Amino acid sequence: MTYSVPASGYPPPATPPDTGGPRIALYSEAYAADPQRIHAEMRARHPSLAAVELAPGIPATLVIAYDTARAILHDPDRFPADPRRWQRSIPPQCPILPMTEWRPNALRSSGFDHYHYRQPTTAALAGIDMFALHASVETIAMGLIETFGEQGEADLIGDYAHPLAFAVLNSLLGCPPEIGQQVAAGVRAMFDAGADAGHGSALFERALADLVALKRVTPNDDVTSRMLAHPVELTDTAVAQQLATIYAAGIEPLVYLIANTLLLMLTDERFGGHLLGGSLLTRNALDEVLFRNPPLANYCISYPRHPVLIEGVLLPANQPVVISMAACNADPAISSGGDYSANASHLAFSAGPHRCPAADVSYLIAVDAIDQLLDALPDMRLRGTPGELRWRPGPFHRALTELPVIFPELTPVPQK
Template identity: 35%
Template sequence: MTTPQPQTAAAVPPPGCPAHRPAALFGAAVAEDPHGLYARLREQHGPVAPIELEPGVEAWLVLGYPELLELTRNEQLFSKDSRRWRVPAEGRLKPDSRLLPMTSWRPTLLNLDGAEHQRLRAAVSETLARVDHRQLRQATEAAADTLIDGWGPDGTADLIAQYARRLPLMVFTQLIGLPAAAGPHIVELISHFVDSSDKSVRANAEFQAILLDLVRQRRERPAADLTSWLLAHQAAMTDEEAVHHLVVIMVAGNETTINWTGNTLRLLLTDRRFRATLTGGRLTVSDALDEVLWRDPPTQNFPGRWATGDTVLGGQYISAGDMLVLGLAGANADPSVLTPDGVGGNRAHLAWGAGKHVCPAQQPARLIVETAVETLLHRLPDLQLAVPGHELAWRPSPWSRALVSLPVLYSAFTPPRTPPSERPAWTPPSPPSVSTPSEATSTPRTPASGRPGPRSWWSSLAGWWSGR
């Protein structure tokens, strides 16, 4: 750990100076110019900066590359168990706080340390490792072609609403064992409760019932899908644990893949170094994927860790129960790890986190995004932005780095590599119904299990992650 150096009188900010006040990690600033915000925080406070997550709710934003590695690797000092957080313990977190979805404790690999985390992580990691990459690429390409084929003849499209936001769920529904035809219905259900429409309560109940039906049917009739493999793993998950982790896979995988796809397409369409890629230039789609993970990672900040005792990190005194936010984009921009041109130049970025809780789905996510981008460029070879690049707007989320829209123009329309009649079907046997799910119940909870409030965990989490 680092030890703070005493400031000289000349270096101490005067009373009333903004440096004395925590920066707000919410609102327009973090959406419009996050890189500028992180640079100012680093200059004012060093690698660990005081922030507010909402008015009156303080935390620490870890911006230093080595400090973030220390934070994520030292489980004894920095726990994933949010029940250690002193803000709610002191009654300072509002019942309707937007921080609740991702800070409330749940029995998942996201919220556990030690042996229980290892048990659940092994189940998820080893399950994801069983995914056949050739089959996943084929399924992604087929989903991409289906979406592109459905666009009108006017030569315009919004690559966020009509492509990046729809494609991942079309793939994930098949991955977990729902039939391909269920994809559009699942997308519709999620759109209702994420956007808090008047159908959100019913849509959320139907979605959770679909997942529970899927788990119960796969208990009786396993198939070649993630749900069956998760249930068959020696971790011996309960039905409740399995549903919770399917939600984690769907939310984290879906939102991350959406943002990574959108941000990569934006880079390809706005950066001259990558524009040549559209016509066979030197820099590749793979290069663009890596640069996005360095500069504009799909998740720019992520909560969090909670201090198990008083300690020091990055020159800041951290008190027991303090929350620390992983500043993934900020740490990637740490001058100590950048090349002279300001780019990392390798895959040592922290977009996936680090330590024992590093994202276990990196390879499937990369394959989906790379295939989605390459398929789009093949199908629409003269693709170009419909508006100036500086007019593109970002979602007002301190967590996701996500575009609101990505309007494009095109005239050429290349046929798909694989004709529709020859596209491989990836539909597991005996799929559960998606139209008449059973009542959303669950297996008995353990005493420590969290119980959803009026708005479900999935619903709140999806909205939180996407900045809605």
């Protein structure tokens, strides 16, 4: 992979880079329905890069080659994560702005600021007791399964994956349910990048400010309290912004990591014997989803300060460069031949200085959630066919609208 910065004074292009075709709308129903087909069409025009739109009239470059993505992710000097120069030209009502705008947190910062914000976050996450987390996931999972187990049917997203991720994350962050409900509603609106995205962002930020204020007065052994107590001494606003990153990565992506893995296990005959396979087979399925169908499909956004020539394409200054984890993982140049078990070379958790610091936590929650469900409902199967399922449009996520299943009703446990 080669790139260079043009000589000083080179006029930055006003349009997206020319990769041999029209801009592809990542927010469209067509892209949501079959992104890998569209990735293949992009790759036929240019092996590494594609001109896309993140929202109507919002151009970006999508990186679809694995090696190119890794080089960019490990080069924060040329590809910084700070969007403020780009943001000046974006209308405030732009639906993707809540997911891309500058915030004083590690995800949207570079250099010293990134280090300053990331330290308390990684330290607070490192304090999570993984054994206690396992027990917490088991308890929450069984409580949810009991609520729908006698009905013989469920939507595994609305009835299981979403409330489970929501409850587990609230427990880890010390967030009471009344604040957590506002957080969850705000995150969903932001990921959908629709008309309600701005309202969702405002709701999200108010809820996080309330959580930080609560923990400042009544600290406990939780991520928020540990972050507030860190020697870096972040302000309340800065702590709320670090929590924003944790929540954004810990609700929607975790929900659809669980859901996309369950879909694979319910529809692929290789996983038909999941009850005999137990956690090992669950981990194999998770690894495959992280490669082939990651819930955060396109993200890890950077904003070159100067025009950059990369793979024969001139990337404009101050326009988003978006990593397509889904396309890069499927890059024929690094194909693993279909064996994804115990393979962590995927980009689902990003790479370089911005790699997700909670990857191990997310993985443990997903494995435990799936195993608890399959152990409790061994005869569960998809209601309808895979072709009847619908995917939520949006430029960033890979998310089903629902995952309906049927199963023999659970026998109620007699009360003592």
